Amino acid sequence: MSVRGVIAVFGLFALVLAGCDGPAAPPGGAGSATPAAAALRPVWQSLTLPAPPGGAGRPMIRDAASCAGRWFVVGGVADAEGGTRPAAWTSVDGTTWTVLPVRADSFYGRQNVFLSVACRDGKAALxxxxxxxxxxxxxxxxxxxxxxxxxxEVQASFETYGGPTAVNVSRLAAGAQGWLIVGNRSAGAASWVSSPDAAEFALVEGAPELASDAVGVTWAFDSVATSSGWLAVGGLLPAGRIDRDPAVWSSPDGRSWRRTVLPGGSEYEELQRVVLVGGVPVAVGLRGAVFGAWRQEAQRWVSAGTFGRRAGAGVPSVTSLVSSGDRLFAAVTDGARHSVWVSSDRGGSWREVTAPLDVPAGVDRDVTLVAVGDRWWLAADDGTRSGLWWAGGVGV
Structure with missing residues (x-):
């Protein structure tokens, strides 16, 4: 089973213990998606990622990031025997790419696949x-x-990310203070905090308001740095209910947290990705049978537009969310296929965008995005091959 498959099982198992059937089965009928319109058609330009050292294998792309004039694409290489090794690429212009040296320091580190990357001051952590x-x-x-x-590779005790209370480690974010990871433990949502050198992450487990309590069971998916510290997003399963409500947490330091539960309906709702658009936090996640956006306005969060609709038997999820200027770019899987969407009004309305590679839903398949200025990049892996493309604008 893949790493992401095991992580998904852990998440669902934790929710079953809490009396919920988890994100694999949100109820349908929640609102209506953005009215269908012809998909936008960017002029995609293919880019070449050089083969990493270590022998033949299939490149796997899982995440991308950019900051301070540097681009990063990360993932791994799978060989014919099913083995894996970590791999990453970098660029100073988004066009010409080189392989980054990788120095593993453990048995499993040498087999890692990079799943999340963030960067600050032109340097990456993963x-x-x-x-x-x-x-x-x-x-x-x-x-x-x-x-x-x-x-x-950063050395850490097994209990830092594993151990008897482990559930999952989700995503990494970079900010002025350093680095923040969010994820989940048996006590609910958790965080891991590091200084700017990313040399050690401290687990924050059982923190009041971040962790589960008598109000409900918490789950964290993603975070972003803000002018006042950190903002994390996810959901809360209220006591006595079987559907999540969207939730956000704010923190000055990644250690102490303040919870805000957004108004929810009878449908299953949760926030899975968050970015800043012109300094304004915008999150995208599940809203019943469709994908929905929420944004912060005047110290409160409001519901924005919806798009897409669940299809097939797979787990719907938001796989990537990035912004540039006033535009939002989202990659999602509806349970049957991956698709890409763009919004020019902070999530109020959405248009689908044609992708350069058709990616069905399933294990070891992914689409991730990064945007800088008027250009954006799409990396896709359909389980048999992967590629990287860029486009100027969103097309017509």
Whole structure:
């Protein structure tokens, strides 16, 4: 089973214990999506990612990021025997790419696939994982970029990301204070905090308002740095209910948190990704049978537009959300296929965008985005091949 598959199972198992059937089965009939319109058609330009060292294999792309004139694309390489190793690429112009050296320091680190990347001041930090051990748990490592440009595995105790209270490690964010990971433990949502060198992450477990309590069971998906600290997003399963309500948490330091539960309806709702658009937080997640956006306005959160609709038997999810200027770009899977959407009004309305590669839903398939100025990049992996493309504008 893949790392992401195991993580999804952990999440669903935790929700079953809490009396909920989890995000695999949100009820339908929640609102209406943005009216159908012809898909926008950017002029996609294919880019070449050089083969990483270590022998033949299929490149796997899982995430991308950009900051301070640097671009990063990360993932791994799968060989013919089913083995994996970490791989990452970088660029100074978004067009010509080079392989980043990777220096692993553990048995599982040498088999990691990079799943999340963030960057600050032109330097990257990453989360990688590999399923292994007697119980088949994801063995999570964090990585940091050192002075010579190499990605170096950060040593951590097993209990930092694993152990008897582990559920999952979700995503990594960068900010002025350093780095923040959000994820979940048996006590509910949790965070991991690091200084700017990304040399060590401290687990914050059971924090009041972030963790589950008598009000409900919490789950965190993503976070973003703000002018006042950090903002995390996810959902809360209220006591006595079987559907989540969207929730956000704010923190000055990643350690102490204040919870805000957004007004929810009878449908299943949760926030899965968050970015800043002109300094305004905008989140995208599930709203019943469709995808929905929420944004912060005048110290309160409001519902914005919806798009797409659940299809097929797979788990619907938001796989990527990025912004540039006033535009939002989202990649989602509706349970049957991956699709890409754009909004020019902070999530109020959405248009689908044609992608350069058709990616069905399923294990080891992914679409991720990054945007800078009037250009944006799409990396896709359909389970048999992967590629990277860029476009100027969103097309017509």
């Amino acid at each position: 989360i990688g994982a590999k399923v292994g051990g007697a119980h088949g748990y994801p063995r999570v490592s964090t990585w940091r970029q050192v002075a010579d440009g190499a990605l170096v």
